[in-house]
Amino acid sequence: MGSHIAQGLVLKYPDKVNKLILYAADCGDKESIQRSPQVEQALTNTTGTAKEQGSRLLHILFPTQWLKQNPNVGNYFPIPTETSSIKGVTGQIHAIASWNGLCNTISKIIQPTLIITRTDDVIAPAANSLILVDKIPGAWLVQLKDAGHGLMYQYPEKLGRIVLIFLGS
DSSP: OHHHHHHHHHHHOGGGOSOEEEESOOOOTTTSOOOOHHHHHHHHOOOSOHHHHHHHHHHHHSOHHHHHHOOOGGGTSOOOOSOOOHHHHHHHHHHHHHOOOOTTTGGGOOSOEEEEEETTOSSSOTHHHHHHHHHSTTOEEEEETTOOTTHHHHSHHHHHHHHHHHHHO
16 A cells, blocks of 8 residues: 555646655556465455464465575564454555556656565565556666565665665755
8 A cells, every 4th residue: 555655646736746666566447467366365354463473374375385494483474463453454455456556647757766675575566567557657667586575675785775865866
């Protein structure tokens, strides 16, 4: 939802934003590539303990091969200690489902824009970044191979360098 809010903010208040970074983004509506029903189910399943919910999320946040190579999850990813409320999850699902999207208006974004995507993201399919970069004039696109939705935990130094290069340009 953060990228949806950022797109709306930059379009409504363009004088308040110097540069825009969209991470795990899409522009909404029917043009966006949707995640699979299985991933949607995993994201919205509020059953079990915080640890059980966290375990389910790990397998959609990170590519399977990467998890095998990095089994000590607690070293790089905060383990949930609380469960999400059903009301909160339901509210977020409703907000996303009722959002009309901005695919028809994002071509009006004039700020330098960096779009960061991950090739193995099952939550926000990478194909959405191609739609965004095609519609936002002059946007930069960075695709990170073998990274999932949890890229910031997988490769924090690499992500940091990319962001600093963009902000310094």
